[in-house]
Amino acid sequence: MMEDFDEIYEEEEEEDEDRAAEEQLLKYAPDPVIVRGSGHVTVFGLSNKFESEFPSALTGKVAPEEFKASINNVNSCLRKALPVNVRWLLCGCLCCCCTLGFSLWPVICLSKRTRRSIEKLLDWENNRLYHKLCLHWRLSKRKCETNNMMEYVILIEFLPKIPIFRPD
Template sequence: MADFDEIYEEEEDEERALEEQLLKYSPDPVVVRGSGHVTVFGLSNKFESEFPSSLTGKVAPEEFKASINRVNSCLKKNLPVNQVLENYFFEKPFFQTITRRSIEKLLEWENNRLYHKLCLHWRLSKRKCETNNMMEYVILIEFLPKTPIFRPD
Protein backbone atom coordinates (compact mmCIF):
# COMPACT_ATOMS: atom_id res chain seq x y z
CA MET A 1 0.00 0.00 0.00
CA ALA A 2 2.95 2.33 0.46
CA ASP A 3 3.50 2.42 -3.32
CA PHE A 4 -0.06 3.59 -3.99
CA ASP A 5 0.70 7.32 -3.60
CA GLU A 6 4.18 7.24 -5.14
CA ILE A 7 4.72 9.10 -8.41
CA TYR A 8 6.86 7.44 -11.03
CA GLU A 9 8.85 9.42 -13.58
CA GLU A 10 9.28 6.58 -16.07
CA GLU A 11 6.77 8.11 -18.47
CA GLU A 12 8.71 11.39 -18.61
CA ASP A 13 11.94 9.51 -19.34
CA GLU A 14 10.21 7.61 -22.14
CA GLU A 15 8.87 10.87 -23.61
CA ARG A 16 12.33 12.46 -23.55
CA ALA A 17 13.84 9.41 -25.22
CA LEU A 18 11.14 9.51 -27.91
CA GLU A 19 11.73 13.24 -28.56
CA GLU A 20 15.49 12.69 -28.81
CA GLN A 21 14.87 9.84 -31.22
CA LEU A 22 12.68 12.07 -33.41
CA LEU A 23 15.36 14.78 -33.44
CA LYS A 24 18.02 12.22 -34.31
CA TYR A 25 16.17 11.09 -37.44
CA SER A 26 15.40 14.54 -38.79
CA PRO A 27 17.31 15.30 -42.02
CA ASP A 28 20.15 17.79 -42.24
CA PRO A 29 19.09 21.42 -42.69
CA VAL A 30 19.05 22.96 -46.15
CA VAL A 31 21.53 25.82 -46.56
CA VAL A 32 20.65 28.75 -48.84
CA ARG A 33 23.83 30.75 -49.47
CA GLY A 34 24.26 34.28 -50.70
CA SER A 35 24.81 34.63 -54.43
CA GLY A 36 28.21 36.23 -53.85
CA HIS A 37 27.58 39.79 -54.97
CA VAL A 38 28.51 42.37 -52.33
CA THR A 39 29.05 41.25 -48.75
CA VAL A 40 29.10 43.61 -45.81
CA PHE A 41 30.34 41.84 -42.68
CA GLY A 42 29.31 38.52 -44.18
CA LEU A 43 25.80 39.62 -45.19
CA SER A 44 25.21 39.15 -48.93
CA ASN A 45 22.96 41.52 -50.82
CA LYS A 46 21.10 38.63 -52.48
CA PHE A 47 20.28 34.99 -51.73
CA GLU A 48 19.98 32.24 -54.33
CA SER A 49 16.39 31.68 -55.39
CA GLU A 50 17.04 28.26 -56.95
CA PHE A 51 14.72 25.64 -55.45
CA PRO A 52 16.69 22.97 -53.51
CA SER A 53 15.81 19.40 -54.46
CA SER A 54 15.67 18.32 -50.80
CA LEU A 55 12.56 20.48 -50.30
CA THR A 56 10.60 18.69 -53.02
CA GLY A 57 7.30 17.53 -51.58
CA LYS A 58 7.64 19.76 -48.51
CA VAL A 59 6.99 23.21 -49.96
CA ALA A 60 5.91 24.53 -53.36
CA PRO A 61 8.68 26.08 -55.49
CA GLU A 62 6.54 29.21 -55.91
CA GLU A 63 6.27 29.71 -52.13
CA PHE A 64 10.02 29.17 -51.71
CA LYS A 65 10.82 31.68 -54.46
CA ALA A 66 8.36 34.22 -53.00
CA SER A 67 9.98 33.93 -49.56
CA ILE A 68 13.49 34.33 -50.97
CA ASN A 69 12.32 37.31 -53.04
CA ARG A 70 10.93 38.94 -49.86
CA VAL A 71 14.30 38.50 -48.14
CA ASN A 72 16.13 39.83 -51.21
CA SER A 73 13.86 42.89 -51.40
CA CYS A 74 14.53 43.58 -47.72
CA LEU A 75 18.26 43.36 -48.41
CA LYS A 76 17.97 45.53 -51.51
CA LYS A 77 16.13 48.18 -49.50
CA ASN A 78 18.43 48.19 -46.45
CA LEU A 79 21.98 47.63 -47.71
CA PRO A 80 22.47 50.78 -49.86
CA VAL A 81 21.11 52.99 -47.08
CA ASN A 82 23.38 51.27 -44.56
CA GLN A 83 26.46 51.75 -46.73
CA VAL A 84 25.79 55.49 -47.10
CA LEU A 85 25.15 55.92 -43.37
CA GLU A 86 28.25 53.87 -42.50
CA ASN A 87 30.39 56.29 -44.48
CA TYR A 88 29.04 59.23 -42.48
CA PHE A 89 28.80 57.79 -38.98
CA PHE A 90 31.39 54.95 -38.95
CA GLU A 91 28.94 52.73 -37.03
CA LYS A 92 29.16 49.69 -39.30
CA PRO A 93 28.16 46.99 -36.77
CA PHE A 94 25.10 49.02 -35.73
CA PHE A 95 23.67 49.34 -39.24
CA GLN A 96 24.48 45.72 -40.06
CA THR A 97 22.54 44.70 -36.93
CA ILE A 98 19.50 46.65 -38.13
CA THR A 99 19.52 44.79 -41.45
CA ARG A 100 20.07 41.42 -39.77
CA ARG A 101 17.20 42.00 -37.33
CA SER A 102 14.82 43.05 -40.08
CA ILE A 103 15.62 39.83 -41.97
CA GLU A 104 15.17 37.76 -38.80
CA LYS A 105 11.75 39.39 -38.21
CA LEU A 106 10.77 38.68 -41.80
CA LEU A 107 11.84 35.03 -41.48
CA GLU A 108 9.90 34.68 -38.22
CA TRP A 109 6.81 36.10 -39.94
CA GLU A 110 7.28 33.59 -42.78
CA ASN A 111 7.65 30.77 -40.23
CA ASN A 112 4.44 31.72 -38.42
CA ARG A 113 2.53 32.27 -41.66
CA LEU A 114 3.46 29.08 -43.51
CA TYR A 115 6.56 27.08 -42.68
CA HIS A 116 5.80 25.92 -39.13
CA LYS A 117 2.60 24.34 -40.50
CA LEU A 118 4.79 22.41 -42.96
CA CYS A 119 7.23 21.32 -40.19
CA LEU A 120 9.96 23.64 -41.47
CA HIS A 121 11.83 26.44 -39.70
CA TRP A 122 13.78 29.19 -41.48
CA ARG A 123 16.48 31.11 -39.66
CA LEU A 124 19.47 33.30 -40.40
CA SER A 125 22.71 31.69 -39.31
CA LYS A 126 26.38 32.56 -39.45
CA ARG A 127 28.51 29.89 -41.14
CA LYS A 128 32.08 29.59 -42.28
CA CYS A 129 32.62 30.19 -46.01
CA GLU A 130 33.61 27.19 -48.09
CA THR A 131 36.21 29.10 -50.11
CA ASN A 132 37.99 31.12 -47.43
CA ASN A 133 38.24 31.53 -43.67
CA MET A 134 35.61 34.28 -43.37
CA MET A 135 32.11 33.99 -41.89
CA GLU A 136 28.94 34.57 -43.92
CA TYR A 137 25.23 34.71 -43.18
CA VAL A 138 23.15 31.93 -44.71
CA ILE A 139 19.50 30.94 -44.47
CA LEU A 140 19.08 27.58 -42.75
CA ILE A 141 15.89 25.64 -43.44
CA GLU A 142 15.52 23.11 -40.64
CA PHE A 143 13.12 20.17 -40.60
CA LEU A 144 11.00 20.11 -37.45
CA PRO A 145 9.97 16.72 -36.05
CA LYS A 146 6.32 15.92 -36.53
CA THR A 147 4.19 15.82 -33.40
CA PRO A 148 2.75 12.35 -32.87
CA ILE A 149 -1.00 13.01 -32.89
CA PHE A 150 -2.04 9.46 -32.03
CA ARG A 151 -0.05 9.34 -28.79
CA PRO A 152 -2.06 10.40 -25.72
CA ASP A 153 -0.95 13.38 -23.64
Template structure:
Protein backbone atom coordinates in the same frame (compact mmCIF):
# COMPACT_ATOMS: atom_id res chain seq x y z
CA UNK B 1 7.84 34.10 -18.30
CA UNK B 2 7.91 30.79 -20.13
CA UNK B 3 6.54 27.57 -18.75
CA UNK B 4 7.81 24.21 -19.93
CA UNK B 5 5.09 21.64 -20.35
CA UNK B 6 5.74 17.94 -20.78
CA UNK B 7 5.04 16.31 -24.10
CA UNK B 8 1.42 15.12 -24.03
CA UNK B 9 2.24 12.05 -26.11
CA UNK B 10 4.49 10.71 -23.33
CA UNK B 11 1.76 10.55 -20.68
CA UNK B 12 0.17 7.40 -22.07
CA UNK B 13 3.40 5.52 -22.68
CA UNK B 14 3.76 2.20 -20.87
CA UNK B 15 7.30 1.24 -19.91
CA UNK B 16 8.70 -2.13 -18.91
CA UNK B 17 9.81 -1.83 -15.29
CA UNK B 18 10.55 -5.48 -14.55
CA UNK B 19 14.11 -5.39 -15.90
CA UNK B 20 14.89 -2.20 -14.01
CA UNK B 21 13.54 -3.67 -10.76
CA UNK B 22 15.73 -6.76 -11.20
CA UNK B 23 18.80 -4.56 -11.80
CA UNK B 24 17.97 -2.53 -8.68
CA UNK B 25 17.76 -5.71 -6.58
CA UNK B 26 21.14 -6.91 -7.90
CA UNK B 27 22.74 -3.55 -7.14
CA UNK B 28 21.36 -3.57 -3.60
CA UNK B 29 22.77 -7.03 -2.97
CA UNK B 30 26.24 -6.09 -4.29
CA UNK B 31 26.60 -2.77 -2.49
CA UNK B 32 27.17 -2.76 1.26
CA UNK B 33 26.18 0.90 1.64
CA UNK B 34 22.70 1.92 0.56
CA UNK B 35 22.98 4.74 -1.98
CA UNK B 36 20.13 6.38 -3.81
CA UNK B 37 20.05 5.30 -7.44
CA UNK B 38 19.37 8.10 -9.90
CA UNK B 39 18.58 7.01 -13.45
CA UNK B 40 17.38 8.93 -16.41
CA UNK B 41 14.69 7.12 -18.30
CA UNK B 42 14.83 7.58 -22.04
CA UNK B 43 11.54 8.75 -23.40
CA UNK B 44 10.58 7.99 -26.97
CA UNK B 45 11.64 10.80 -29.26
CA UNK B 46 9.96 11.79 -32.48
CA UNK B 47 11.74 10.52 -35.51
CA UNK B 48 14.83 12.50 -36.36
CA UNK B 49 14.40 15.26 -38.90
CA UNK B 50 16.74 15.50 -41.90
CA UNK B 51 19.57 18.01 -42.01
CA UNK B 52 18.50 21.61 -42.60
CA UNK B 53 18.68 23.17 -46.06
CA UNK B 54 21.24 25.98 -46.28
CA UNK B 55 20.56 28.92 -48.62
CA UNK B 56 23.81 30.84 -49.03
CA UNK B 57 24.34 34.41 -50.11
CA UNK B 58 24.86 34.80 -53.85
CA UNK B 59 25.61 38.50 -54.06
CA UNK B 60 28.82 40.27 -54.97
CA UNK B 61 28.86 42.57 -51.89
CA UNK B 62 29.10 41.35 -48.31
CA UNK B 63 29.02 43.66 -45.28
CA UNK B 64 29.92 42.03 -41.95
CA UNK B 65 28.95 38.57 -43.25
CA UNK B 66 25.59 39.62 -44.73
CA UNK B 67 25.46 39.23 -48.51
CA UNK B 68 23.44 41.60 -50.67
CA UNK B 69 21.21 38.79 -52.02
CA UNK B 70 20.40 35.12 -51.53
CA UNK B 71 20.19 32.43 -54.19
CA UNK B 72 16.64 31.92 -55.53
CA UNK B 73 17.34 28.46 -56.98
CA UNK B 74 14.87 25.93 -55.57
CA UNK B 75 16.63 23.16 -53.57
CA UNK B 76 15.60 19.67 -54.65
CA UNK B 77 15.34 18.56 -50.99
CA UNK B 78 12.24 20.75 -50.58
CA UNK B 79 10.36 19.06 -53.43
CA UNK B 80 6.99 17.96 -52.09
CA UNK B 81 7.33 20.14 -48.99
CA UNK B 82 6.82 23.61 -50.45
CA UNK B 83 5.93 24.96 -53.89
CA UNK B 84 8.85 26.46 -55.85
CA UNK B 85 6.82 29.65 -56.34
CA UNK B 86 6.39 30.11 -52.57
CA UNK B 87 10.10 29.51 -52.01
CA UNK B 88 11.07 32.08 -54.65
CA UNK B 89 8.55 34.59 -53.27
CA UNK B 90 9.99 34.25 -49.76
CA UNK B 91 13.59 34.59 -50.96
CA UNK B 92 12.66 37.58 -53.13
CA UNK B 93 11.11 39.29 -50.07
CA UNK B 94 14.38 38.81 -48.19
CA UNK B 95 16.34 40.05 -51.21
CA UNK B 96 14.10 43.14 -51.42
CA UNK B 97 14.83 43.92 -47.77
CA UNK B 98 18.57 43.53 -48.44
CA UNK B 99 18.40 45.62 -51.62
CA UNK B 100 16.73 48.41 -49.65
CA UNK B 101 19.08 48.40 -46.64
CA UNK B 102 22.51 47.18 -47.75
CA UNK B 103 23.51 50.09 -50.08
CA UNK B 104 23.11 52.47 -47.13
CA UNK B 105 25.31 50.17 -45.05
CA UNK B 106 28.01 50.15 -47.76
CA UNK B 107 28.02 53.96 -47.98
CA UNK B 108 28.39 54.25 -44.21
CA UNK B 109 31.15 51.61 -44.28
CA UNK B 110 33.15 53.55 -46.86
CA UNK B 111 32.66 56.79 -44.93
CA UNK B 112 33.57 55.05 -41.67
CA UNK B 113 36.75 53.56 -43.15
CA UNK B 114 37.85 56.96 -44.47
CA UNK B 115 37.35 58.61 -41.07
CA UNK B 116 38.52 55.64 -38.98
CA UNK B 117 41.96 57.04 -38.14
CA UNK B 118 40.58 60.41 -37.02
CA UNK B 119 37.77 58.97 -34.89
CA UNK B 120 39.74 56.04 -33.43
CA UNK B 121 37.28 53.56 -34.95
CA UNK B 122 34.12 55.20 -33.64
CA UNK B 123 33.05 56.08 -37.18
CA UNK B 124 32.35 52.37 -37.82
CA UNK B 125 29.60 52.19 -35.16
CA UNK B 126 26.84 53.42 -37.51
CA UNK B 127 27.66 50.55 -39.89
CA UNK B 128 27.50 48.02 -37.07
CA UNK B 129 24.14 49.38 -35.90
CA UNK B 130 22.69 49.49 -39.43
CA UNK B 131 23.85 45.94 -40.10
CA UNK B 132 22.22 44.78 -36.86
CA UNK B 133 18.99 46.54 -37.85
CA UNK B 134 19.07 44.84 -41.27
CA UNK B 135 19.53 41.42 -39.66
CA UNK B 136 16.64 42.04 -37.28
CA UNK B 137 14.35 43.10 -40.11
CA UNK B 138 15.22 39.91 -42.01
CA UNK B 139 14.60 37.83 -38.88
CA UNK B 140 11.20 39.48 -38.41
CA UNK B 141 10.36 38.87 -42.06
CA UNK B 142 11.31 35.19 -41.75
CA UNK B 143 9.27 34.86 -38.56
CA UNK B 144 6.27 36.36 -40.37
CA UNK B 145 6.79 33.88 -43.23
CA UNK B 146 7.03 31.01 -40.71
CA UNK B 147 3.77 32.00 -39.01
CA UNK B 148 2.01 32.62 -42.31
CA UNK B 149 2.98 29.43 -44.14
CA UNK B 150 6.04 27.40 -43.25
CA UNK B 151 5.14 26.19 -39.75
CA UNK B 152 1.97 24.70 -41.25
CA UNK B 153 4.14 22.84 -43.75
CA UNK B 154 6.52 21.53 -41.07
CA UNK B 155 9.39 23.91 -41.93
CA UNK B 156 11.15 26.66 -39.99
CA UNK B 157 13.20 29.41 -41.67
CA UNK B 158 15.83 31.35 -39.75
CA UNK B 159 18.86 33.54 -40.34
CA UNK B 160 21.96 31.87 -38.96
CA UNK B 161 25.68 32.59 -38.78
CA UNK B 162 27.87 29.88 -40.27
CA UNK B 163 31.52 29.46 -41.14
CA UNK B 164 32.33 29.90 -44.84
CA UNK B 165 33.32 26.77 -46.72
CA UNK B 166 36.32 28.42 -48.38
CA UNK B 167 37.76 30.50 -45.53
CA UNK B 168 37.67 31.03 -41.77
CA UNK B 169 35.28 33.96 -42.08
CA UNK B 170 31.66 33.86 -40.92
CA UNK B 171 28.64 34.46 -43.13
CA UNK B 172 24.89 34.72 -42.62
CA UNK B 173 22.81 32.04 -44.32
CA UNK B 174 19.13 31.14 -44.33
CA UNK B 175 18.55 27.77 -42.67
CA UNK B 176 15.39 25.87 -43.54
CA UNK B 177 14.86 23.32 -40.77
CA UNK B 178 12.40 20.45 -40.82
CA UNK B 179 10.16 20.42 -37.76
CA UNK B 180 9.83 16.96 -36.16
CA UNK B 181 6.47 15.26 -36.41
CA UNK B 182 5.02 13.87 -33.22
CA UNK B 183 2.91 10.70 -33.48
CA UNK B 184 -0.47 12.05 -32.39
CA UNK B 185 -2.48 9.10 -33.61
CA UNK B 186 -0.90 6.47 -31.34
CA UNK B 187 -3.40 4.24 -29.54
CA UNK B 188 -4.00 4.88 -25.85
Protein backbone atom coordinates in the same frame (compact mmCIF):
# COMPACT_ATOMS: atom_id res chain seq x y z
CA MET C 1 10.45 7.47 3.75
CA MET C 2 11.03 4.86 1.03
CA GLU C 3 7.67 5.63 -0.58
CA ASP C 4 8.71 9.25 -1.25
CA PHE C 5 11.94 8.06 -2.84
CA ASP C 6 10.08 5.74 -5.20
CA GLU C 7 7.80 8.57 -6.38
CA ILE C 8 10.75 10.80 -7.26
CA TYR C 9 12.40 7.94 -9.09
CA GLU C 10 9.28 7.30 -11.18
CA GLU C 11 9.06 10.99 -12.21
CA GLU C 12 12.67 10.92 -13.39
CA GLU C 13 11.94 7.81 -15.47
CA GLU C 14 9.00 9.56 -17.18
CA GLU C 15 11.19 12.59 -17.97
CA ASP C 16 13.88 10.30 -19.39
CA GLU C 17 11.30 8.55 -21.59
CA ASP C 18 9.99 11.91 -22.89
CA ARG C 19 13.51 13.12 -23.62
CA ALA C 20 14.33 9.86 -25.43
CA ALA C 21 11.16 10.18 -27.54
CA GLU C 22 12.11 13.75 -28.54
CA GLU C 23 15.64 12.66 -29.46
CA GLN C 24 14.18 9.80 -31.52
CA LEU C 25 12.01 12.26 -33.48
CA LEU C 26 14.95 14.61 -34.10
CA LYS C 27 17.20 11.74 -35.17
CA TYR C 28 14.99 10.92 -38.15
CA ALA C 29 14.53 14.54 -39.27
CA PRO C 30 16.45 15.26 -42.49
CA ASP C 31 19.44 17.59 -42.50
CA PRO C 32 18.53 21.26 -42.85
CA VAL C 33 18.68 23.00 -46.24
CA ILE C 34 21.19 25.85 -46.45
CA VAL C 35 20.51 28.81 -48.74
CA ARG C 36 23.75 30.76 -49.16
CA GLY C 37 24.26 34.34 -50.18
CA SER C 38 24.99 34.76 -53.88
CA GLY C 39 25.55 38.49 -54.11
CA HIS C 40 28.75 40.29 -54.99
CA VAL C 41 28.76 42.57 -51.89
CA THR C 42 28.99 41.32 -48.32
CA VAL C 43 28.87 43.60 -45.27
CA PHE C 44 29.67 42.00 -41.91
CA GLY C 45 28.84 38.53 -43.28
CA LEU C 46 25.46 39.49 -44.75
CA SER C 47 25.37 39.17 -48.52
CA ASN C 48 23.32 41.54 -50.65
CA LYS C 49 21.35 38.68 -52.24
CA PHE C 50 20.37 35.07 -51.49
CA GLU C 51 20.22 32.27 -54.05
CA SER C 52 16.68 31.92 -55.40
CA GLU C 53 17.18 28.53 -57.07
CA PHE C 54 14.76 25.95 -55.65
CA PRO C 55 16.64 23.28 -53.62
CA SER C 56 15.79 19.70 -54.57
CA ALA C 57 15.53 18.72 -50.88
CA LEU C 58 12.35 20.81 -50.60
CA THR C 59 10.56 19.02 -53.45
CA GLY C 60 7.20 17.85 -52.19
CA LYS C 61 7.44 20.00 -49.05
CA VAL C 62 6.82 23.48 -50.46
CA ALA C 63 5.86 24.90 -53.84
CA PRO C 64 8.73 26.47 -55.82
CA GLU C 65 6.65 29.63 -56.24
CA GLU C 66 6.28 30.03 -52.45
CA PHE C 67 10.01 29.46 -51.98
CA LYS C 68 10.89 32.08 -54.61
CA ALA C 69 8.40 34.56 -53.13
CA SER C 70 9.97 34.18 -49.68
CA ILE C 71 13.51 34.55 -51.01
CA ASN C 72 12.43 37.58 -53.07
CA ASN C 73 10.98 39.17 -49.92
CA VAL C 74 14.31 38.70 -48.14
CA ASN C 75 16.25 39.97 -51.16
CA SER C 76 14.06 43.09 -51.41
CA CYS C 77 14.74 43.82 -47.74
CA LEU C 78 18.48 43.46 -48.42
CA ARG C 79 18.24 45.57 -51.57
CA LYS C 80 16.80 48.45 -49.52
CA ALA C 81 19.22 48.24 -46.59
CA LEU C 82 22.65 47.25 -47.86
CA PRO C 83 23.46 50.24 -50.12
CA VAL C 84 23.06 52.50 -47.08
CA ASN C 85 25.25 50.14 -45.02
CA VAL C 86 27.97 50.20 -47.69
CA ARG C 87 27.98 54.02 -47.80
CA TRP C 88 28.29 54.21 -44.02
CA LEU C 89 31.05 51.58 -44.09
CA LEU C 90 33.06 53.60 -46.61
CA CYS C 91 32.61 56.80 -44.60
CA GLY C 92 33.50 54.95 -41.41
CA CYS C 93 36.67 53.49 -42.93
CA LEU C 94 37.78 56.91 -44.22
CA CYS C 95 37.30 58.52 -40.81
CA CYS C 96 38.43 55.54 -38.73
CA CYS C 97 41.88 56.91 -37.86
CA CYS C 98 40.52 60.29 -36.75
CA THR C 99 37.69 58.86 -34.64
CA LEU C 100 39.61 55.92 -33.14
CA GLY C 101 37.13 53.49 -34.71
CA PHE C 102 33.97 55.13 -33.41
CA SER C 103 32.96 56.04 -36.97
CA LEU C 104 32.24 52.33 -37.61
CA TRP C 105 29.44 52.21 -35.00
CA PRO C 106 26.71 53.45 -37.37
CA VAL C 107 27.39 50.67 -39.87
CA ILE C 108 27.47 48.08 -37.08
CA CYS C 109 24.08 49.30 -35.81
CA LEU C 110 22.62 49.39 -39.33
CA SER C 111 23.87 45.87 -40.02
CA LYS C 112 22.30 44.63 -36.80
CA ARG C 113 19.02 46.34 -37.72
CA THR C 114 19.08 44.70 -41.17
CA ARG C 115 19.59 41.26 -39.60
CA ARG C 116 16.72 41.85 -37.19
CA SER C 117 14.38 42.94 -39.98
CA ILE C 118 15.24 39.78 -41.94
CA GLU C 119 14.67 37.65 -38.84
CA LYS C 120 11.27 39.31 -38.33
CA LEU C 121 10.40 38.71 -41.97
CA LEU C 122 11.36 35.04 -41.65
CA ASP C 123 9.30 34.73 -38.44
CA TRP C 124 6.31 36.19 -40.28
CA GLU C 125 6.83 33.72 -43.16
CA ASN C 126 7.13 30.85 -40.66
CA ASN C 127 3.88 31.78 -38.93
CA ARG C 128 2.07 32.42 -42.19
CA LEU C 129 3.06 29.25 -44.05
CA TYR C 130 6.13 27.23 -43.17
CA HIS C 131 5.26 26.02 -39.67
CA LYS C 132 2.09 24.49 -41.17
CA LEU C 133 4.34 22.60 -43.60
CA CYS C 134 6.65 21.43 -40.76
CA LEU C 135 9.46 23.73 -41.89
CA HIS C 136 11.29 26.48 -40.00
CA TRP C 137 13.30 29.23 -41.69
CA ARG C 138 15.93 31.18 -39.77
CA LEU C 139 18.99 33.31 -40.34
CA SER C 140 22.09 31.53 -39.12
CA LYS C 141 25.77 32.40 -38.90
CA ARG C 142 27.97 29.75 -40.52
CA LYS C 143 31.61 29.39 -41.42
CA CYS C 144 32.34 29.81 -45.14
CA GLU C 145 33.43 26.68 -46.98
CA THR C 146 36.27 28.42 -48.83
CA ASN C 147 37.87 30.46 -46.02
CA ASN C 148 37.72 31.12 -42.28
CA MET C 149 35.24 33.99 -42.57
CA MET C 150 31.71 33.83 -41.14
CA GLU C 151 28.62 34.38 -43.29
CA TYR C 152 24.89 34.56 -42.71
CA VAL C 153 22.80 31.89 -44.44
CA ILE C 154 19.13 31.01 -44.44
CA LEU C 155 18.71 27.68 -42.71
CA ILE C 156 15.54 25.72 -43.53
CA GLU C 157 14.99 23.11 -40.84
CA PHE C 158 12.53 20.23 -40.97
CA LEU C 159 10.34 20.12 -37.89
CA PRO C 160 9.56 16.60 -36.66
CA LYS C 161 5.98 15.52 -36.89
CA ILE C 162 4.41 14.82 -33.54
CA PRO C 163 2.85 11.36 -33.34
CA ILE C 164 -0.79 12.13 -32.58
CA PHE C 165 -1.75 8.51 -32.03
CA ARG C 166 0.67 8.07 -29.12
CA PRO C 167 -1.13 8.18 -25.73
CA ASP C 168 -0.30 10.97 -23.29
